[in-house]
Amino acid sequence: xxxxxxxxxxxxxxxxxxxxxxxxxxxxxxxxxxxxxxxxxxxxxxxxxxxxxxxxxxxxxxxxxxxxxxxxxxxxxxxxxxxxxxxxxxxxxxxxxxxxxxxxxxxxxxxxxxxxxxxxxxxxxxxxxxxxxxxxxxxxxxxxxxxxxxxxxxxxxxxxxxxxxxxxxxxxxxxxxxxxxxxxxxxxxxxxxxxxxxxxxxxxxxxxxxxxxxxxxxxxxxxxxxxxxxxxxxxxxxxxxxxxxxxxxxxxxxxxxxxxxxxxxxxxxxxxxxxxxxxxxxxxxxxxxxxxxxxxxxxxxxxxxxxxxxxxxxxxxxxxxxxxxxxxxxxxxxxxxxxxxxxxxxxxxxxxxxxxxxxxxxxxxxxxxxxxxxxxxxxxxxxxxxxxxxxxxxxxxxxxxxxxxxxxxxxxxxxxxxxxxxxx
Amino acid sequence: xxxxxxxxxxxxxxxxxxxxxxxxxxxxxxxxxxxxxxxxxxxxxxxxxxxxxxxxxxxxxxxxxxxxxxxxxxxxxxxxxxxxxxxxxxxxxxxxxxxxxxxxxxxxxxxxxxxxxxxxxxxxxxxxxxxxxxxxxxxxxxxxxxxxxxxxxxxxxxxxxxxxxxxxxxxxxxxxxxxxxxxxxxxxxxxxxxxxxxxxxxxxxxxxxxxxxxxxxxxxxxxxxxxxxxxxxxxxxxxxxxxxxxxxxxxxxxxxxxxxxxxxxxxxxxxxxxxxxxxxxxxxxxxxxxxxxxxxxxxxxxxxxxxxxxxxxxxxxxxxxxxxxxxxxxxxxxxxxxxxxxxxxxxxxxxxxxxxxxxxxxxxxxxxxxxxxxxxxxxxxxxxxxxxxxxxxxxxxxxxxxxxxxxxxx
Numbered sequence: 001x002x003x004x005x006x007x008x009x010x011x012x013x014x015x016x017x018x019x020x021x022x023x024x025x026x027x028x029x030x031x032x033x034x035x036x037x038x039x040x041x042x043x044x045x046x047x048x049x050x051x052x053x054x055x056x057x058x059x060x061x062x063x064x065x066x067x068x069x070x071x072x073x074x075x076x077x078x079x080x081x082x083x084x085x086x087x088x089x090x091x092x093x094x095x096x097x098x099x100x101x102x103x104x105x106x107x108x109x110x111x112x113x114x115x116x117x118x119x120x121x122x123x124x125x126x127x128x129x130x131x132x133x134x135x136x137x138x139x140x141x142x143x144x145x146x147x148x149x150x151x152x153x154x155x156x157x158x159x160x161x162x163x164x165x166x167x168x169x170x171x172x173x174x175x176x177x178x179x180x181x182x183x184x185x186x187x188x189x190x191x192x193x194x195x196x197x198x199x200x201x202x203x204x205x206x207x208x209x210x211x212x213x214x215x216x217x218x219x220x221x222x223x224x225x226x227x228x229x230x231x232x233x234x235x236x237x238x239x240x241x242x243x244x245x246x247x248x249x250x251x252x253x254x255x256x257x258x259x260x261x262x263x264x265x266x267x268x269x270x271x272x273x274x275x276x277x278x279x280x281x282x283x284x285x286x287x288x289x290x291x292x293x294x295x296x297x298x299x300x301x302x303x304x305x306x307x308x309x310x311x312x313x314x315x316x317x318x319x320x321x322x323x324x325x326x327x328x329x330x331x332x333x334x335x336x337x338x339x340x341x342x343x344x345x346x347x348x349x350x351x352x353x354x355x356x357x358x359x360x361x362x363x364x365x366x367x368x369x370x371x372x373x374x375x376x377x378x379x380x381x382x383x384x385x386x387x388x389x390x391x392x393x394x395x396x397x398x399x400x401x402x403x404x405x406x407x408x409x410x411x412x413x414x415x416x417x418x419x420x421x422x423x424x
Numbered sequence: 425x426x427x428x429x430x431x432x433x434x435x436x437x438x439x440x441x442x443x444x445x446x447x448x449x450x451x452x453x454x455x456x457x458x459x460x461x462x463x464x465x466x467x468x469x470x471x472x473x474x475x476x477x478x479x480x481x482x483x484x485x486x487x488x489x490x491x492x493x494x495x496x497x498x499x500x501x502x503x504x505x506x507x508x509x510x511x512x513x514x515x516x517x518x519x520x521x522x523x524x525x526x527x528x529x530x531x532x533x534x535x536x537x538x539x540x541x542x543x544x545x546x547x548x549x550x551x552x553x554x555x556x557x558x559x560x561x562x563x564x565x566x567x568x569x570x571x572x573x574x575x576x577x578x579x580x581x582x583x584x585x586x587x588x589x590x591x592x593x594x595x596x597x598x599x600x601x602x603x604x605x606x607x608x609x610x611x612x613x614x615x616x617x618x619x620x621x622x623x624x625x626x627x628x629x630x631x632x633x634x635x636x637x638x639x640x641x642x643x644x645x646x647x648x649x650x651x652x653x654x655x656x657x658x659x660x661x662x663x664x665x666x667x668x669x670x671x672x673x674x675x676x677x678x679x680x681x682x683x684x685x686x687x688x689x690x691x692x693x694x695x696x697x698x699x700x701x702x703x704x705x706x707x708x709x710x711x712x713x714x715x716x717x718x719x720x721x722x723x724x725x726x727x728x729x730x731x732x733x734x735x736x737x738x739x740x741x742x743x744x745x746x747x748x749x750x751x752x753x754x755x756x757x758x759x760x761x762x763x764x765x766x767x768x769x770x771x772x773x774x775x776x777x778x779x780x781x782x783x784x785x786x787x788x789x790x791x792x793x794x795x796x797x798x799x800x801x802x803x804x805x806x807x808x809x810x811x812x813x814x815x816x817x818x819x820x821x822x823x824x825x826x827x828x829x830x831x832x833x834x
Contacts, residue, residue, distance in 0.1 A: 029743070034506065035451040035503075258454045274762050304741055305700055
């Protein structure tokens with residue numbers, strides 16, 4: 001098929017690129033290989049949490065932090081995308097979220113420290129309203145509430161970690177547990193099951209009543225942190241009602257995959273794109289790029305029965321990382337699916353990883369080397385195609401997890417790639 | 425030492441995802457329409473790749489709850505690692521039936537072509553019976569088909585026989601073979617007539633190769649052997665078509681069987697050669713349009729329409745060609761109703777113990793359709809149309825119905 005701009009991917013970078021093109025009056029088609037990292041890791045948008053992967057001191061002002069990073073590392077993807085692209089991309093996303101019915105808050109001016117599921121403080125600058133009351137810059141005591149039988153959030157562990165890092169002074173953290181009506185301890189269930197049930201008024205009221213009984217002894221001004229299970233959709237009804245039924249401010253804490261917060265974002269933004277006329281090609285992993293005369297002429301999708309060529313004026317390759325097939329790893333090499341370039345080579349697979357889970361992982365930095373216009377380059381440093389652009393986690397040379405910058409980079413590079421694609 | 429051991433592994437990346445490619449991310453469970461609607465279903469992850477690791481040729485394949493998988497394939501559409509989740513479930517279910525025996529209903533629903541041939545021959549009587557509460561009660565008790573599920577109307581004049589009388593166009597610039605499937609043949613001849621009219625309007629002659637049921641009813645009713653038999657018959661006949669003749673299907677699921685499942689799920693020899701030639705009718709027309717060969721001299725069709733994308737269409741990996749096509753027609757107001765699976769999944773929603781579940785799965789779609797209040801709901805898949813009509817009372821049609829109208833075909 002023919003398209004104006006083909007965007008490959010389904011993560012935040014792909015969505016921001018697609019939305020940018022749509023808002024500029026262009027006609028993008030979105031090609032999905034399957035669900036992306038958005039579904040698994042995103043809860044907040046982190047622009048820059050730590051200046052490097054080993055730093056323990058969170059960045060306070062992400063806007064200034066990125067500017068400093070760009071000055072120090074001209075090869076960093078943030079430097080290539082540019083600070084303007086980050087600002088414009090964030091403005092576009094926040095406006096889009098509002099139009100799509102979300103309530104999100106934050107800006108590039110300040111990182112909030114929000115508690116994680118294991119009770120560590122994590123710097124984030126854009127976050128859903130349902131997480132805002134978790135701000136560790138505030139003093140109100142925190143009650144962390146878990147659910148019997150739900151193993152992905154252990155309130156005692158989170159409370160004990162949190163009281164070490166945060167509640168050492170006058171602040172207090174306490175853990176409670178309540179049981180979910182109808183959820184027997186022998187049964188396996190996930191955050192999705194709880195979220196679906198909390199949409200039911202009677203179920204939710206019963207849970208709220210239990211929590212109220214256990215939380216109020218900490219005083220009136222206590223806030224309650226819960227795993228992120230307050231409804232499956234972007235509709236904030238469940239959050240609002242639960243908060244008023246409970247009589248305390250509440251905040252959600254992101255959990256292990258499947259992340260309800262990521263799912264809400266993903267489901268709604270995808271649907272909103274479709275409602276506003278963007279075509280999505282499902283279940284078609286991109287397979288190969290056809291190059292001639294320095295341009296990408298076609299990409300081939302693995303559709304049912306045969307390869308489906310997509311012919312566009314420009315291509316944005318916004319696969320996030322290994323999760324959604326941006327890279328394919330053999331025993332010794334990691335290759336990309338479009339140009340079949342060798343992105344990394346190692347004698348043994350263990351060279352790609354560090355034994356310590358808490359150190360920077362070499363594989364996180366593997367990806368496409370790109371030009372200042374985000375074009376992927378070959379071994380000779382020249383662009384593989386003048387009309388192909390890379391966005392998101394598949395760009396080489398940075399560690400999005402270690403620096404807490406995955407979201408910001410996806411937005412900046414997604415936005416920039418869209419601008420370049422329009423000019424190509 | 426490690427290096428030496430590793431030397432023995434190949435460095436190639438597998439093209440087909442093996443079961444180990446499952447990273448247990450649970451994406452499939454969250455999109456599964458059955459898992460979303462009932463807590464008794466353990467979900468595709470558990471019944472597919474997780475159980476698959478414990479299955480072998482020697483061991484009994486039966487895992488409880490396999491029959492609750494409706495076969496919509498949304499898990500496979502969603503899987504970021506391209507694991508063939510639903511195929512594992514189908515194979516295990518069929519193997520279980522091989523070992524434990526099949527029910528009368530498995531047999532009946534797997535043999536829809538046989539049933540339809542009979543239904544068509546006795547059309548007035550069969551249709552009367554299918555609407556008779558007493559007959560339906562009996563059918564529910566004996567076969568297990570829910571009494572409230574409207575069954576398709578049979579027509580006495582089949583599409584195949586209609587086509588024999590249909591005059592061939594005097595001139596044609598190319599010929600296509602039409603895999604019309606059981607539905608068009610026995611239940612909705614009109615759709616077949618429209619497909620032929622639309623293609624002929626574009627200078628394309630339509631021939632109909634001899635064909636068998638595509639086999640999908642057998643696949644989902646635990647009978648891979650029967651499906652393979654049907655499939656092999658179709659593959660043999662379709663491979664006899666002259667080179668350069670493309671194959672068109674107007675049923676989403678028949679098309680998917682021909683394109684993909686024959687070669688992959690059923691592992692039928694030479695099926696890939698068929699798969700590369702098969703096109704969904706709207707996909708084909710859009711291709712003509714991009715080549716500048718589609719007659720776009722459409723009459724206005726002033727209708728407010730909704731489009732429901734069938735789950736199996738997503739599996740085709742071709743986007744929504746029907747929507748692109750319909751937007752070429754003046755007067756058409758078209759919106760997508762994006763509320764996921766309709767719930768019927770072929771014969772799944774006909775079963776007595778699954779009817780309620782099927783209606784619950786479709787409830788989000790039904791509400792959205794009722795709220796939108798459009799002239800008609802378009803869907804490429806026949807059972808989706810049945811379900812939408814049953815669940816909402818709205819009218820439903822294949823997108824080709826609108827294209828045919830725009831060409832002035834009645």
